[in-house]
Amino acid sequence: MTTPGAAKTPVNVTVTGAAGQIGYALLFRIASGAMLGPDTPVRLRLLEIPQGVKAAEGTAMELADCAFPLLAGIDIHDDPRAGFDGANVALLVGARPRGPGMERADLLEANGGIFKPQGEAINAVAADDVKVLVVGNPANTNALIAASNAPDVPKDRFTAMTRLDHNRALSQLSARADVPVSAIRRVTIWGNHSASQYPDIFHADVAGRPGAELAADESWLLEDFVPTVAKRGAAIIAARGASSAASAASGAIDHVRDWVLGTPAGDWTSAGIWSDGSYGVPEGLVSSFPVTSAGDGWQIVQGLEHGELSRARIDASVAELVEERDAVRALGLI
Ligand SMILES: NC(=O)c1ccc[n+]([C@@H]2O[C@H](COP(=O)([O-])OP(=O)(O)OC[C@H]3O[C@@H](n4cnc5c(N)ncnc54)[C@H](O)[C@@H]3O)[C@@H](O)[C@H]2O)c1
Numbered sequence: 001m002t003t004p005g006a007a008k009t010p011v012n013v014t015v016t017g018a019a020g021q022i023g024y025a026l027l028f029r030i031a032s033g034a035m036l037g038p039d040t041p042v043r044l045r046l047l048e049i050p051q052g053v054k055a056a057e058g059t060a061m062e063l064a065d066c067a068f069p070l071l072a073g074i075d076i077h078d079d080p081r082a083g084f085d086g087a088n089v090a091l092l093v094g095a096r097p098r099g100p101g102m103e104r105a106d107l108l109e110a111n112g113g114i115f116k117p118q119g120e121a122i123n124a125v126a127a128d129d130v131k132v133l134v135v136g137n138p139a140n141t142n143a144l145i146a147a148s149n150a151p152d153v154p155k156d157r158f159t160a161m162t163r164l165d166h167n168r169a170l171s172q173l174s175a176r177a178d179v180p181v182s183a184i185r186r187v188t189i190w191g192n193h194s195a196s197q198y199p200d201i202f203h204a205d206v207a208g209r210p211g212a213e214l215a216a217d218e219s220w221l222l223e224d225f226v227p228t229v230a231k232r233g234a235a236i237i238a239a240r241g242a243s244s245a246a247s248a249a250s251g252a253i254d255h256v257r258d259w260v261l262g263t264p265a266g267d268w269t270s271a272g273i274w275s276d277g278s279y280g281v282p283e284g285l286v287s288s289f290p291v292t293s294a295g296d297g298w299q300i301v302q303g304l305e306h307g308e309l310s311r312a313r314i315d316a317s318v319a320e321l322v323e324e325r326d327a328v329r330a331l332g333l334i
């Protein structure tokens, strides 16, 4: 399928798990220009397992029926080497979601095996400027697996999604302070996309009010705000009977958009990135940090000071990332 007349060279965007719930919420927004901007045509590569190909074909038919002016083509694959060929942006969504009562780490063995061959394929055939966002859980450690199996791709091109957690934190804080989400800046998710994550508001600006002032109410902070954000995924599963999909797709769009087009001045966002040792997070773990981008890659915001409470929370989440890394090492995945 080709739309004639697109001026710029299309960006190749590979989406794995294209026939799944998140895929269905994500692809139409990418094709509409929400992710890469209103002037950038996209060519979509949908990667599925063989059983998912027919449903992906149905989604591709619907995408064609939207007549998106920016959609320069769609192809569907069940072989990672074909699916990632020439990929400039790769969204690694395809993986099993957790069900009620499970932790995301319970998916390590089932899903970890997906990310080793996908990392190898990205290494072999993706474009030189490839940018990878891992959404499939456990996202941080799956990103670590993919990056570790792509030795020729710079590690900073592999990222894991904590933008959904970041957006959840903004929303909870907005409700608490009774200010619009757009008036809140400089919130951070630290650590793992798991129940151990630490949503940090100590450095936030909440409509001109220091976040530390709100955080001073420790019973609200520790018994309400932090667990509501950190356990939101499980609450959605309990309510919907299925894991978050539209909000996850929206987080993925926000992550890639800010990475490629830049974060707003005076603000930062959160992303799981390859640690360079900042803030005592061991090098080589994929951990969430406060980050900015000027369109040329994520930079970790430096110089934030942490009190005892924040330090202990960050350390606990990082300790879980170390455990997950050791588990996938024992499985031979890295
Ligand atoms: N990081 C986050 O914030 C976040 C948020 C929500 C969901 N998730 C995770 O995203 C993943 C997908 O969720 P979903 O609700 O779309 O699941 P889903 O079951 O609806 O869809 C998953 C799709 O992936 C496909 N798939 C499986 N293995 C594949 C492979 N090797 N290559 C290509 N495709 C493959 C399946 O056929 C299926 O179509 C889950 O692991 C879920 O836990 C992460």
Ligand SMILES: O=C(O)C[C@H](O)C(=O)O
Pocket (backbone or CB within 6 Å): 097, 098, 104, 137, 164, 232, 233, 234, 236, 243, 244, 248
């Ligand atoms: O919680 C899950 O398992 C899905 C996703 O990671 C989420 O945070 O909504």
